[in-house]
Structures are given as structure tokens and as C-alpha cells.
Amino acid sequence: MKSKIFLTIKILIIFILISFNLKNIAMASTFSEEQTINITKNLRCLICQGQTIHESNSDFAESMKKYIKGELENGKTNDEIFSSLIEKYGQWIVYDPGISKNTLLLWTLPLLLFLIGGAIIANRIFKKDYEN
Amino acid sequence: MIISQLGYYSLIFGLLTSIFIFFNSSIQLKKNNLVISDKTTGLIGFQFFFVFISFISLIYSFIISDFSNETVYNNSHTTKPLFYKITGTWGNHEGSLLLWLLVLTGVLLGFIFKSRNEPNNYRLLTTLFHQIIVIGFFVFVLKTSNPFNEIFPVQKEGLGLNPILQDPALGIHPPILYLGYVGTSIIFSAALASMISNYVNKNWAKNIKFWILFSWIFLTGGILLGSIWAYYELGWGGFWFWDPVENVSLMPWLSLTALLHCIVTLEKRELFKKWTIVLCIITFALSMVGTFLVRSGILNSVHTFANDPSRGIYILTFLLVLVLLSFVIFIIYENKNFTQKSEIFTLSKETAVLINNWFILYFLSVVLIGTIYPIFLDVILDEQISVGPPFYNKLILPFLIPFVLFMSIGPSMKWIKTNFKFGAKSFFVIVFTMVLSFFTVYFIGEKNIFILLLFIGFFYLLLKSLDQFRYKTKNFAQIFSHTGFSLLLISILLNSFSSREIVKNIQVGESFTLKNEKIIFKKIAIEKEKNYESIVGFFEILDAKNTIINLQPEIRIYNEPEMATSEASIKTTLFKDRFITINIIKDQNFFNVRYQHKPFMIWIWISTLIIMLGGMFAIFRKNKEVNI
Numbered sequence A: 001m002k003s004k005i006f007l008t009i010k011i012l013i014i015f016i017l018i019s020f021n022l023k024n025i026a027m028a029s030t031f032s033e034e035q036t037i038n039i040t041k042n043l044r045c046l047i048c049q050g051q052t053i054h055e056s057n058s059d060f061a062e063s064m065k066k067y068i069k070g071e072l073e074n075g076k077t078n079d080e081i082f083s084s085l086i087e088k089y090g091q092w093i094v095y096d097p098g099i100s101k102n103t104l105l106l107w108t109l110p111l112l113l114f115l116i117g118g119a120i121i122a123n124r125i126f127k128k129d130y131e132n
Numbered sequence B: 001m002i003i004s005q006l007g008y009y010s011l012i013f014g015l016l017t018s019i020f021i022f023f024n025s026s027i028q029l030k031k032n033n034l035v036i037s038d039k040t041t042g043l044i045g046f047q048f049f050f051v052f053i054s055f056i057s058l059i060y061s062f063i064i065s066d067f068s069n070e071t072v073y074n075n076s077h078t079t080k081p082l083f084y085k086i087t088g089t090w091g092n093h094e095g096s097l098l099l100w101l102l103v104l105t106g107v108l109l110g111f112i113f114k115s116r117n118e119p120n121n122y123r124l125l126t127t128l129f130h131q132i133i134v135i136g137f138f139v140f141v142l143k144t145s146n147p148f149n150e151i152f153p154v155q156k157e158g159l160g161l162n163p164i165l166q167d168p169a170l171g172i173h174p175p176i177l178y179l180g181y182v183g184t185s186i187i188f189s190a191a192l193a194s195m196i197s198n199y200v201n202k203n204w205a206k207n208i209k210f211w212i213l214f215s216w217i218f219l220t221g222g223i224l225l226g227s228i229w230a231y232y233e234l235g236w237g238g239f240w241f242w243d244p245v246e247n248v249s250l251m252p253w254l255s256l257t258a259l260l261h262c263i264v265t266l267e268k269r270e271l272f273k274k275w276t277i278v279l280c281i282i283t284f285a286l287s288m289v290g291t292f293l294v295r296s297g298i299l300n301s302v303h304t305f306a307n308d309p310s311r312g313i314y315i316l317t318f319l320l321v322l323v324l325l326s327f328v329i330f331i332i333y334e335n336k337n338f339t340q341k342s343e344i345f346t347l348s349k350e351t352a353v354l355i356n357n358w359f360i361l362y363f364l365s366v367v368l369i370g371t372i373y374p375i376f377l378d379v380i381l382d383e384q385i386s387v388g389p390p391f392y393n394k395l396i397l398p399f400l401i402p403f404v405l406f407m408s409i410g411p412s413m414k415w416i417k418t419n420f421k422f423g424a425k426s427f428f429v430i431v432f433t434m435v436l437s438f439f440t441v442y443f444i445g446e447k448n449i450f451i452l453l454l455f456i457g458f459f460y461l462l463l464k465s466l467d468q469f470r471y472k473t474k475n476f477a478q479i480f481s482h483t484g485f486s487l488l489l490i491s492i493l494l495n496s497f498s499s500r501e502i503v504k505n506i507q508v509g510e511s512f513t514l515k516n517e518k519i520i521f522k523k524i525a526i527e528k529e530k531n532y533e534s535i536v537g538f539f540e541i542l543d544a545k546n547t548i549i550n551l552q553p554e555i556r557i558y559n560e561p562e563m564a565t566s567e568a569s570i571k572t573t574l575f576k577d578r579f580i581t582i583n584i585i586k587d588q589n590f591f592n593v594r595y596q597h598k599p600f601m602i603w604i605w606i607s608t609l610i611i612m613l614g615g616m617f618a619i620f621r622k623n624k625e626v627n628i
Helices: A002-027 A032-040 A059-073 A078-089 A104-131 B002-031 B038-062 B070-075 B082-091 B092-116 B121-142 B169-198 B204-231 B244-270 B275-295 B307-336 B347-379 B389-412 B424-444 B449-470 B475-499 B602-626
Strands: B500-506 B512-513 B517-528 B531-540 B550-551 B553-557 B563-567 B569-572 B576-584 B591-599
Touching: A002 B204, A032 A059, A032 A078, A059 A078, A078 B449, A104 B347, A104 B389, B002 B038, B002 B121, B038 B082, B038 B121, B070 B092, B082 B092, B082 B169, B082 B563, B092 B121, B092 B169, B092 B204, B092 B275, B121 B169, B121 B307, B169 B204, B169 B244, B169 B275, B169 B531, B204 B244, B204 B602, B244 B275, B244 B347, B275 B307, B275 B347, B307 B563, B347 B389, B389 B449, B389 B475, B424 B449, B424 B475, B449 B475, B475 B591, B475 B602, B500 B512, B500 B517, B512 B591, B531 B576, B531 B591, B550 B569, B550 B576, B553 B576, B576 B602
Parallel strands: none
Antiparallel strands: B500 B591, B512 B517, B517 B531, B531 B550, B531 B553, B553 B563, B569 B576, B576 B591
């Protein structure tokens, strides 16, 4: 019993730590070169087949890279660049679907399934305890 | 031309044999024969033989470049090297479906041989269900994807094979992948059969485990080959991009992995019967979903050879029929034949397997929803979204930490009940994990608690897996697979955080630096091959110790079809790959050079091989048990 509690606490702590840090990961980056790569890695090359702008050498991708570098030098933030691109090309261009009305199920469905699965398993394992 | 005809009629005979086997086995089932007749075994042999002849005919047509055959005309060319003429056979829609059929009939033949000691009605029922799938695919091939269509007038020259498919790794990728992918079909047939014949027990688990391992090993190998190919051929140094076509191969792999752990529990403890059957069905359904998504042309990728809605509709309908059939059978026999003792103690291997399945199924649902959600959104709301790496990273990475922790302690659990001892050795492992993780995070310079936690989890798994070598009774299969998996996660993480790259537009004679290495563009040369011309760039890399490394990336311009590809040049060492690609910039003397450091690349491949090795241990251990 003791070890079970110990384990639960451990898992809880881990989850708390994770939720604190998810934000930091999204924001981390300092160099403009690196920042450009971070952005272009999340953008779809619209004229290629399943390639990011970062990977592609197509004319479209090259001009996009220049554009983003320019915007960063103008002092735009990542979010501003992303939203202006979404406005222009649609949600299709970013690989991060983001949370919106359309994608709410996309994000929550797997998590919901995880909870349901956990409930089924807990029910199975601890059934004996209840019956006793 | 004759050979092509032979292939076609061989397919028709194959279909007729299938129908005959189907009725023959139902009659035999009614008679309740105690032994499966030689006739049935012989017929299954013939069925495989017919498909084999057909397959050989197609290969032959490709080798002799018989352009009266439409498939050959569309996908081959006389100037292609022999190897790529042969691999071109399955480098297209029709040929790859013939390969599907070959494996499909092949695994049934293998199953019949491997199951000689199993009850007869179970074997017959498996044959019966398998024939439904076989007939379905025969009709599919003949009706929508006949590889032996003739064209008239006969063409002198073919259209050629997509150059990026002209590659050794990709040549053998489809057969290996298909052995795994289509291997799951026999698991499905056997699961349905075992339900009806009331055979879901230890013996069945022992029998079907071989096929689960078989599919799992080949699927792992197929995915590995695909990744290696993507790494050096696509030219940007990545090996996995959560692309839908990659995802559809990962999904059956995940459910096979869950099934693998379940089947062992069934074998040892006669537990989770229903769930195991459900997993068998899910696994094959996922293979079919993959075939549907890739073959229908819904997904855009190199795997989509042709867009033909009728093909997609056929596979989708067929998939629904099979799922419905299994669902009905499951409902009918669910309570009738399954009695199971349901006692599970909290601290036991059974619980560990349940938790394993819980997490794996979660990962599976993330991949599945991530893959098909955009399709539904597009169809229903006409909205296009991209679901890429950020989605998968956010939903999978945090869950990996508890997953690997459970994975670390799971194997040391015992069946039924475990008494945990927390001794000095366990303490030592934890301390060692901490030290290793802190050191690694410090070394790669990512001072982030989340990344630290990931490393702690992965290293803990590694050390706990290696720790088991001390045990008296060793389960090599599990030790190798788990060690391999932890190494894989560690290498991927290290690789993604310490990859460095620089992109420069330079002329011959110029140079640039990355970290403390100097990259010098020495010269270019033009080389002419049979089916392409190439521009070779000669680069010298001077590393920190001033040793010279030569790299020769190429730009290949293939003649049939006309297309340029960029061939990476890679220097692999134990800890780091040096990766360089060049591209032409239009109307200029400059070359676009992309130079990358990819640390621990080779360990990603090695660790996957170790995972497969674990699977092989499991197969051989099973054989040993049978011998005793």
C-alpha cells in the first residue's frame, strides 16, 4: 500500500512539473537564425508534397524563409508571424493545428480515451477490494 | 506477352481455388472431420502457387521490359538497372497489391504447416475466414487493379520509375513491410476461428504468438527501412515526420506491441481473453485502414501511385464488411465461450500488462485521431488543417515519462502477486540514473526540467533493463526489446536536441564553418550513368583536429522520367553523422549547400535492430519449449 501511495505521488509531481514547463518549451529560442528555423519547421511548403518550408528548396520555400527572417528583424514575434500567415494561407500552412473550435475534439478525444481506459483498468484491478 | 497472359490466368485460377477452398472447408467443418485432409492443405498450397506464378510473371515482364503490359509500361524503362526493374514490380499500385496477395496466401500456407498439432476445426475455421479476405483481395486486384492489363499498340519505351524510389533500401522496404502488415491477417482469421471453436486458451496463445511476433518483427524492419530511406534520400536529414503514411504503419505496430504483451498473459495466466481477441481484430483493421488510406489516394505522398476513387471505395466497403463480421461473431460468442477467472492483484505482472496496454492504446489513439481527423474535417466542414509534429509531441511526450517508468518496473513484477523489495541495488540504480541524466542535460545544454525528466525516465528504463542481466532466469526477448526501446528514445532525444545545421549559398572554392569545422567546396564534376547524369560536389571537411573528411553529395538528373533528385553524402561515425546535400540555384553559379551534424543517428538504427532481435529471441525460445 505504501509503495502505491509513493508511486501516485511521484506521478503527480511529474505531471505538475510538466504542466509548468510546457509553456517554457514553446517560448525558448534566442538566435534569429534558430528562430527562423523553428518557425519554418512548423510551416508546410504549400507546393511540395509533405515537406516543411525548412526542408524544402523550392522557390516558394526560399521566398518564405526570406520573408520570415525579415519579419523577425522587424521585431515581429513568432505568434504574430504565424497568425499573419494563417490569415493569408489558411490553417493548412501550419503543422501545429492549435486549439480552436474545429480542433477541440482533436486534442480532447485522445485524452478522454486515456481517462476512460484508466477508469476501466482501475475498475478491473480494484474490483476485488470493493467486493471485500 | 505470353508470360503476362500466364500471370493473368494464374490469378483467375487462384481466385477459383479460393472459392473452392472456402466451400470445401465449410463442408468439412460440417462433417466434423478430425484431421484436416491433405486435399485442403494441397489446395492452399496450390492457391499460393498460383499467386506466386502470377507474381513471377510480373517480375519477368518487368525484367524483359514487356511494354505490352500496362503496369510495366507505366513504371519501367529499358535503361533502368536490373535491380530497379525488379523492385519496380512492387513500386506501383498494381504490383504492390499482387505482393499483398502473395503474402496473404503465403501466411495461410505457413499457418497450416505451423499448426499441425492444433484442433482441426480451429484450423479449418481459420482457413475459412482467411479465404474471405483472400477472395476479397483477388476480386480487388482483378477488378480494379489488374497488373496484367494490355495496351495496344505496344509501346517501344516505358515511362520509367519515380527516381526517388530507385534506391536499394526502398527496393526491399515494401516486401519486408508487407510481411509484417499482411501478416496480421492470419492473426485476425485465427482470432475469429478460435472464438467460434472455443479455443481461446493457453494453447491458442502459444500457437498465434508466433504470428504476432512474425508480423511485429517484419513490421519493425519495414518501418526501419522506410526511415533510413527517408533519412538519406529526402535530403533534409530527418527520419520521421509524423506523415500520414508513416502513421499508418505505426498504428498496427502499436497495436501489435500491445497484443504481444497480452498474448503472453493469456498464455501464462489465461487472462484478458476478450481483450486479446479485440486487439487481434483492431490490428488487422488498422492494416486495412492503412491500405485504404494509402491506396485510395486520399493521402498525398510518394506511396500514392494513382488516384482512383473506386479503389478506395472498394477497400473501405470490404473493411467495413470484415469489421462488421468480426463484431457480430464477437457479440455472439463473447459470453458463450469465455469463462475467465478475474482476480488480479494490484502489484502483479497482469497489472503491468494492463498499464502497458492502457498507454500504448492511448498513443495509438493519438496517432489514429491525428491522422484521420483532418480528413473528416475536410470532408464535413471543408476546412483544411495540418496535424504535424507539434501535435504529436505535445500529446505523446508528457505521457512517455510515466509510460517508461511503468515499463521499467513492469518486468520485475511477478505473475499473480509481487512483493516489492526496495534494496540498496534499486537505490543505486536511481542514483546512477539521476547522475547520468543531469550529466546528459548539462552536456547538451538544454536546461529544462521537462527534458531532464524525459532523460531520467529513458535512462531509468535503460538501466533497469540492463540490470536484468543479473537475474537467474533471464528473459532475453524482453531484455533486448526494452533495452533497444530505451536506447531508441535516448538517441532520438539526443539527436533532436543536438543536431546542428547550416545552410549557405556558395560558389566553388568558397568555404564556411559550423562549430569548429571548416567546410570547403573544392570542385564539381559531371558524371554520366545509364539512367541519369549527376553533378557531384566535392567537399572537404576539416574538423577540430584538422583531419580531412571527404563528402560527395550529388544532384542527379534522371532521364526517364525527367526529374532531379538530391543525393545526400553522409559520413557516419559512432557519435555523429555528417550530412551534406547540395541543390542548384536557378540561373546562378551558386550552390545551395546544407550541412548538418546529426548526433547518434546510427544508434537510432542499431537500437531498432536490438528491438527486433528481442522479437527473434522470443520466437526461438518458443521453439525450444515446443521441442521439450
